[in-house]
Amino acid sequence: MIGFADEALIEVTSGKGGNGCISFRREKYVPNGGPSGGDGGDGGDIIFVCKRNLRTLAALRYHPIIKAKNGSDGQSWNKYGRDGEDTIIPVPPGTTLRDPDTNELIYEFTTQAEDEQFVFLKGGKGGWGNLHFKSSTNQAPRYAHKGTPGETRKLRVELSIMADVGLVGFPNAGKSSLLTAFTNARPKIAPYPFTTKIPNLGVLNADKERDIIIADIPGIIEGASEGAGLGIRFLKHISRTSCLIFMIDVSDENYLTAYKTLCGELKSFSEDLFNKPRIVLCNKIDVEGAEERAREVIEQIKKEEKDTVVLAISVMANEGLGATRKAVIDLVDRLESEGEGAVTLGKKDILSTSTFMREREEIDDEREVQYPANS
């Protein structure tokens, strides 16, 4: 399985504890009211949680500075300050957290366990209000503790990614050209077969917070399943994708048999791969006569597969690429909404904590108050 490292550098800060309060009761007919300053609330924690529907670290890259809420200060009338809200940071399975300076491994979400949590930074402790310092020798303490500060750490968040979409086609069909047109990848492109010898991955930015990952693999030829050409061993790299793009070179003389041959080779590798939803692209319609041939191919495929999207394009002349991009995004979106793909959560999910609060009781129980010995 190919993966490539997605990476984000972030800075996280847990909340500061609220200060304890100094106050005294002032009531009518009570000349010397005792101390009544409440304790400050604890600062919020920074907590990472594993979310299986996440696929990339896109959301983190756009929000690299994340803070938990501070605890509120204590108040008079013995009122405690409110605890600061924790900040939950959702990350996909396979995420590792490292110290960017020392490279030390801090935590690894290795399993697919949904909602696995890692409390990385505890919030600061709330300070004691002066009520806490009342004793037989000091009935009116005029001091309270300050809350302890939160902690700030830098983190390198890394993820090994699997592709969403696989690109298959004969050698020289224009697969790497499409990857270059659509993504940040810059694979080698050349006018001869088997230019691509190892798989490439590229990231298509569907929108600001959502990435689709496309894998370009070496060309497949007839007999690949028996080892011809580079064979089909690279197909395993696209076995976890949600869909495929078939690339047919309609400027080539085998344009009418290419699709059937590709399907056959795929099928002999794995039924599962063959059954993946697909988009078929008839490329190189800029070449003379190729547009007519593209129409033939479209007609042929549509006869048997009414639902398959088949488009006539030219990567080189930038024709039909907008429609292709839209078709790819729509298909990946549709599969995700049907639970067949993956969804990337956005900004709002980074900061929403309420749904996790109920599950956090165990963690809260550990939060034993450890104040410094009374001074």
Ligand SMILES: Nc1nc2c(ncn2[C@@H]2O[C@H](COP(=O)(O)OP(=O)(O)OP(=O)(O)O)[C@@H](O)[C@H]2O)c(=O)[nH]1
């Ligand atoms: N005329 C024309 N040529 C194209 C088009 N798209 C790609 N090509 C050319 O076709 C050749 C092969 O393109 P690649 O992108 O390397 O093809 P590939 O499918 O990755 O090939 P392999 O890696 O060998 O399997 C290059 O010379 C491209 O410039 C197109 O739309 N029209």
Ligand SMILES: [Mg+2]
């Ligand atoms: Mg290539």
